[in-house]
Amino acid sequence: MKIMNAIIQVQDLHxxxxxxxxxxxIDLQLDTxxxxxIIGANGCGKTTLLKNISGYYTPWRxxxxxxxxxxxQLSGKERAQMIGFVPQNISxxxxxxxxxxxxxxxxxxxxxxxxxxxxxxxxxxxTMELTHTWDYRNRHSSGLSGGEQQRVYIARALAQQPRILLxxxxxxxLDIKFQVETMNLLKELANSGILVLAVLHxxxxxxxxxxxxxxxxxxxxxxxxxxxxxxxxxxxHQAFAIHVEILExxxxxxxxxxxVSEEKTRLKVV
Amino acid sequence: xxxxxxxxxxxxxVIFLITLLFSISYGAVHIPFADVVxxxxxxxxxxxxxxxxxxxxxxxVEAAMAGAGLSIVGACLQALLRNPMADPYVLGVSSGAAFxxxxxxxxxxxxxxxxxxxxxxxxxxxxxxxxxxxxxxxVSPTAMLLAGIALSTFLTxxxxxLMLLNHDELSxxxxxxxxxxxxxxxxxxxxxxxxxLGGSLILYFFTRDINxxxxxxxxxxxxxxxxxxxxxxxxxxxxxxxxxxxxxxGIIGFVGLxxxxxxxxxxxxDNRILVPFSALLGATFMVFTDTLARLILAPAEIPxxxxxxxxxxxxxxxxxxxxxxxxESM
Numbered sequence: 267m268k269i270m271n272a273i274i275q276v277q278d279l280h281x282x283x284x285x286x287x288x289x290x291x292i293d294l295q296l297d298t299x300x301x302x303x304i305i306g307a308n309g310c311g312k313t314t315l316l317k318n319i320s321g322y323y324t325p326w327r328x329x330x331x332x333x334x335x336x337x338x339q340l341s342g343k344e345r346a347q348m349i350g351f352v353p354q355n356i357s358x359x360x361x362x363x364x365x366x367x368x369x370x371x372x373x374x375x376x377x378x379x380x381x382x383x384x385x386x387x388x389x390x391x392x393t394m395e396l397t398h399t400w401d402y403r404n405r406h407s408s409g410l411s412g413g414e415q416q417r418v419y420i421a422r423a424l425a426q427q428p429r430i431l432l433x434x435x436x437x438x439x440l441d442i443k444f445q446v447e448t449m450n451l452l453k454e455l456a457n458s459g460i461l462v463l464a465v466l467h468x469x470x471x472x473x474x475x476x477x478x479x480x481x482x483x484x485x486x487x488x489x490x491x492x493x494x495x496x497x498x499x500x501x502x503h504q505a506f507a508i509h510v511e512i513l514e515x516x517x518x519x520x521x522x523x524x525x526v527s528e529e530k531t532r533l534k535v536v
Numbered sequence: 537x538x539x540x541x542x543x544x545x546x547x548x549x550v551i552f553l554i555t556l557l558f559s560i561s562y563g564a565v566h567i568p569f570a571d572v573v574x575x576x577x578x579x580x581x582x583x584x585x586x587x588x589x590x591x592x593x594x595x596x597v598e599a600a601m602a603g604a605g606l607s608i609v610g611a612c613l614q615a616l617l618r619n620p621m622a623d624p625y626v627l628g629v630s631s632g633a634a635f636x637x638x639x640x641x642x643x644x645x646x647x648x649x650x651x652x653x654x655x656x657x658x659x660x661x662x663x664x665x666x667x668x669x670x671x672x673x674x675v676s677p678t679a680m681l682l683a684g685i686a687l688s689t690f691l692t693x694x695x696x697x698l699m700l701l702n703h704d705e706l707s708x709x710x711x712x713x714x715x716x717x718x719x720x721x722x723x724x725x726x727x728x729x730x731x732x733l734g735g736s737l738i739l740y741f742f743t744r745d746i747n748x749x750x751x752x753x754x755x756x757x758x759x760x761x762x763x764x765x766x767x768x769x770x771x772x773x774x775x776x777x778x779x780x781x782x783x784x785x786g787i788i789g790f791v792g793l794x795x796x797x798x799x800x801x802x803x804x805x806d807n808r809i810l811v812p813f814s815a816l817l818g819a820t821f822m823v824f825t826d827t828l829a830r831l832i833l834a835p836a837e838i839p840x841x842x843x844x845x846x847x848x849x850x851x852x853x854x855x856x857x858x859x860x861x862x863x864e865s866m
Contacts, residue, residue, distance in 0.1 A: 322757055346760030353755050362751070362805055370748050374760040378741060419755075426759070 271297050273429060273461050274319060278328035281318050287326070288314045290485040296463075299429075301456035303472035304465045306482030307506050312465040313354070315482070316432050319463070321345045332430065346374035350423030352416075354434040361406040364418045368394055368403075371425025393424040397451065413444030420451070431455060433464040437471065449475040473497055473520045481505055497521040544802050545813060552820040559596050559827040560588055564835040595720040596823055598728065599840070602717075602781045603791055603822025604815035605732040609774040610792030611799065611814045612739055615746045615807055616770055617677040620800075623793035624778040627684040627771070631691035632661025633782040637712050638695050642702050647719060650712075651727075651783040658779035661687055666771065675767055715786035715841030717826050728780050735777040736815065742770055743807035750805070788841045790848025791818055798851075 276294035280287060288311045296302065304312045317323045319330055321337040330337045332348055340348075350371070371393070372386040394400040397417045407415055416436060423431055433452070437445040445468070453475055456462045466472040472479055473493040481489045481496050483505045489496045498521075502510050508525050515522040561572050567584050574580040575588045609624040617626075625631075636657030640650035665687055669679035699706050745766045748756040753763045781788075795818040796810070803813045825843040832838055 320758060322754065342757070342760035342762050344760075346758065349758070351755070351758035353752060353758070355752070362747070366747075366806060367751065370751070370759060373744065373748060378744075 272331065273297060273299070273333060274463075275331040275334075276315075276319065276328070277331070279315070279318060279325050279330065280327035281314060281323055281325050288485050289318065289325075291328075292485075292487055294480070294487065294490075296461060299456055299459045299461045300477040301453050301462045301475065302464070302478045302480060303476035304463065304480045304482060305467070305469055305472055305505075306488075310482045310505075311485040312482055313434050316351075316434055316463065316465055319430075320349050320351045320432050322351075343374045346426055348428055349430045349432060350426045350428035352419050352423050352431070352433040352436055354438070361408045363404050364399055364407055364410070364421075365390065365394070365403040367407055367418055368399070368421045368425050371422040374426055389427065390421075390425050393421045397421040397424065411444075413440045413447070416440060416444070416448060417451075420448075424455070428460065430461045430463065433462070435465050435467060438467055445471060469497065469502075469523050470515075473522065474515060474518050493520050497523060545816075548813070548816050548820065552816055552823075555820050555823050555827070556596065556600075559823050560592055562827060563587075563592060563830045590722075594722045594725050595717040595826065598720045598725050598785065599717045599822045599826040600819040601725075601729060601732045602785050602788065603795070603818035603820070605736055605777045605781050605818075606788070606792035606822075607795040607799070607814040607818025608736045608739055608811055609777050611796035611807065611811050612742075612746060612770055613774055614796055615750050615805075616767060617681065618750060619677075619681070620797055621793070622681070623790075624774065624781075625688075625787070625789070625792070627665050627680060627775065628661045628687040628691070629658045629775055629778045630782055630787045631688040631695075633658040633779060634713050634787060635661075635691045635695055636783070637786070638698050638709050641705050641708050641712065642698060648723075651724070654783035655779050658782060659775065661691065662771075662775040662779070674764060675771075677767075680771075711839060712786045713841075714839035715788035715844075716829065716837065716839040717785055718829075718837050720784070724784050728784050731780040732777055735773045735780075739770065739773050739777075740811055742766055743811050746770065746807050747805075750807075786839070786841060788822070789845045790852065791822060791844050794848045794851050795821055 272295050274294070274296040276292050279289050279292040279294075281289040292315060304315065306312050314323070318325055319332075319337070321330070321340065324338055332340075332345075337345060368390050369382060369386065372382060372390065375386070376382065391400065394403060397420055399414070399417050399421050402410065402414065407418055410418070420431075420433075420436070431452075436452070437448050440448065449471055452462045452464060456477065464476075466476075476493065478491060479489075479493050479496040480487055481501055488505055489501050497512065499510055499512055502508065502512075502523065509527075511524045511526050513522040513524060514520070557569065557572070561567050561569055565587060567575075567587065571580055571584050572588065575584050580588075606624050610622070613622045613624065613626065614620050633654040636653040636655070637650050639657075640653040645653065665680060665683045666675065668683040668687075669675050671679075695709070699709055702709075745756070745761045748759055748761050749763055749766060756763050778792075796814045799810055799814040799817055803809050822840070822844075825847070826840050828843050829838045829840045832843075
């Protein structure tokens with residue numbers, strides 16, 4: 267049966283803050299490790315959905331199953347062993363070294379008084395090499411650039427050895443080089459068997475790199491599938507209220523979106 | 537730098553032991569080291585024995601415990617509230633205790649009842665701060681800080697009013713507020729030791745969780761740390777420890793603020809190392825200032841709180857300037 271293989275199952279999810287319902291009935295099933303991008307207008311509930319899937323928020327209604335287990339019934343440690351989360355805002359006023367930060371990813375596997383084992387050190391080293399952060403392991407994260415910091419936090423999430431990696435706008439404040447590097451890294455991770463689910467703002471980068479796109483609008487999923495199926499003019503107009511021309515990226519043959527002016531007439535009036 | 541890191545801990549331990557020895561030896565009456573050793577071997581003369589075992593040792597032990605306790609609490613709260621300016625009194629514990637002590641003094645109660653009253657009001661205050669700052673199941677650090685400041689201000693106003701209405705007790709109240717170990721006997725040590733030592737030990741068990749919370753509460757939650765539970769336990773233990781110390785020795789300022797900050801400069805931000813090191817440094821500092829308190833105007837005494845604040849204030853300014861320069865150069 268198909269359901270038996272589902273990694274993430276979202277069933278009739280409702281959630282909101284205070285009295286305001288943000289997520290208004292989402293059903294979602296993700297079966298295979300892929301790189302999936304969630305896109306949508308500001309405030310449509312992308313991040314909220316992500317934090318429901320991670321178990322950080324408790325749904326108002328409906329449930330989230332990870333490997334067929336209700337996320338709300340798992341302990342914090344069990345969750346952290348399956349799901350790595352890279353938050354958008356990272357605070358580090360006290361400046362740990364990068365190595366210490368990544369080592370924190372091993373906490374789900376350690377008992378309260380247990381010291382880090384040789385195995386943990388090896389895993390930390392491997393994830394730091396994979397994310398190209400090993401070279402600055404002894405530097406303080408506050409002295410690093412945004413892109414380097416981002417990679418350290420991805421390394422920390424990977425040190426959790428998760429099956430699922432969730433990222434909240436991982437490339438929003440990076441320059442183009444780090445954006446592409448990060449997207450490439452996420453794609454590699456997906457190829458190596460991790461389900462990567464990232465909230466993204468750059469539709470074109472999402473289109474180019476993601477195996478699948480989830481387009482959200484007002485707390486619901488408008489469209490889901492490969493980028494040529496999802497990124498069509500009608501969908502984009504519905505989700506973002508803008509007019510676009512859809513071109514084809516000549517190298518990857520994925521959709522490439524160019525916004526066009528909505529009301530050309532207004533200029534003439536002025 | 538590596539060498540400094542490796543040597544700093546044994547070095548501080550040696551300093552601590554030397555300070556202890558000096559503290560036992562010096563005071564209103566100077567007892568030579570040879571006689572100190574003799575007392576501990578059980579062969580000193582009666583006067584020396586009385587001075588050391590009944591007068592000096594209890595206050596040294598209490599001072600060491602208080603210094604260690606305040607520093608541990610300071611380190612944990614700074615990390616938890618993600619604010620290096622936090623100290624054990626930031627949540628209003630000290631004002632609550634001062635209010636309790638003031639009432640006890642005005643009612644003419646004895647020393648033991650005064651400690652009890654201070655302890656009780658310290659706990660009431662922290663409970664109120666916690667209740668005000670709680671929204672649903674979550675406690676916001678910022679809300680706690682603000683509630684602590686607001687309640688402190690209110691209680692301070694009440695204390696001032698009580699002082700104004702009870703002129704005769706004014707000096708007693710002021711003296712209590714400044715903090716001193718001059719009235720310590722073994723009884724207080726026995727009462728406070730389980731809370732301070734036991735509480736500190738349990739706090740130490742939370743240091744790894746606190747480390748993660750320092751990098752963000754949400755991030756900690758995603759690493760499987762039950763942030764709300766950790767915050768609750770750490771705040772509860774911190775309040776208990778602080779209330780115990782304050783109710784016995786009065787409000788000794790700045791120790792819980794500067795010692796963790798100096799320690800962080802010396803051994804780094806990892807609380808698993810920082811917390812025990814702060815304890816050692818705090819104990820050393822407190823025993824040292826208490827010895828000064830006995831020596832400077834001997835045979836009269838200065839409240840220890842004055843000395844810690846006098847040393848701590850300028851140092852705090854130095855830290856401020858240093859962090860400002862660092863921010864500018866970045």
